[in-house]
Amino acid sequence: MPDVKPLADDLCVCAFVPPDKLAELAPRFRTIINNRPDAEEPGHPSSAEIEAEARRLGLDYVHIPVVPGKISDDQAAAFGEAIARRKGPFLAFCRTGTRSTMLWALSQSGKRSPDEIMEAAAAAGYDLNALRPKLAEKAAT
Template identity: 45%
Template sequence: MDIRKIDDSISVAPQITPDQVAEIARLGFKTLVANRPDQEEPGQPAMADLEAAAREHGLAWVYLPVESGNILDEDVDAFAPMFEQAEKPVLAFCRSGTRCSVLWALSSARRKPLEPIIQQAGQAGYDLRGLIPRLQQQASTHQD
């Protein structure tokens, strides 16, 4: 399992399996977020099986599927309040972890400076510098 810590509140991972959920709970995660659509590709675990495993191990489960390469503002609008309200730490997963890190970054840009966001994602192995214009847009349209 390739869990990549962004900060103390969130880590991201590539696709997980139901048999890994016990270890995820043992590691202290409280909320499991699926950002990958069910049946996105043949052979991936069913979301219902992952949800059952999450609940069995005491994790909150959030299914927030996002199309790869097509994260809409509406997706960020759904992710931001979910993340704010989720019991931490959160583990979010998709096919590679990239969608999760992008959702986190875009929602974080609404309330945090951009440089630490880019830096934290980079330390987790996700180069989001190409998203700077979109991060700036999120920051400017969601200022208090």
């Protein structure tokens, strides 16, 4: 089973989850958020394949593909909207969990302080120090 790490009461992140591992996770989550673009790695299943298995298991599914190092404000807003409009608990994944953590952090700006966001990420094992200036800037506006 993937190493699932909590960021908030109803949100966890982890590394890539192949469709055949979703059944193990289904009892714990209601919505899966996939942050990997299709064809990120050769031989990995497409978003459509993962979505089909998630839906077969009765899970909601959201695909917000993010290229590493290129997270946009629109993607962060889409992530925030997904967790605001859908039912949790949520599991977000990408290659390592870092992009999913960054999307969550950016979507929480204005709802949590930069320190709270950084502490939650660090407790889950993710170093978001490079994101701190952007979080502080968003908090100031």
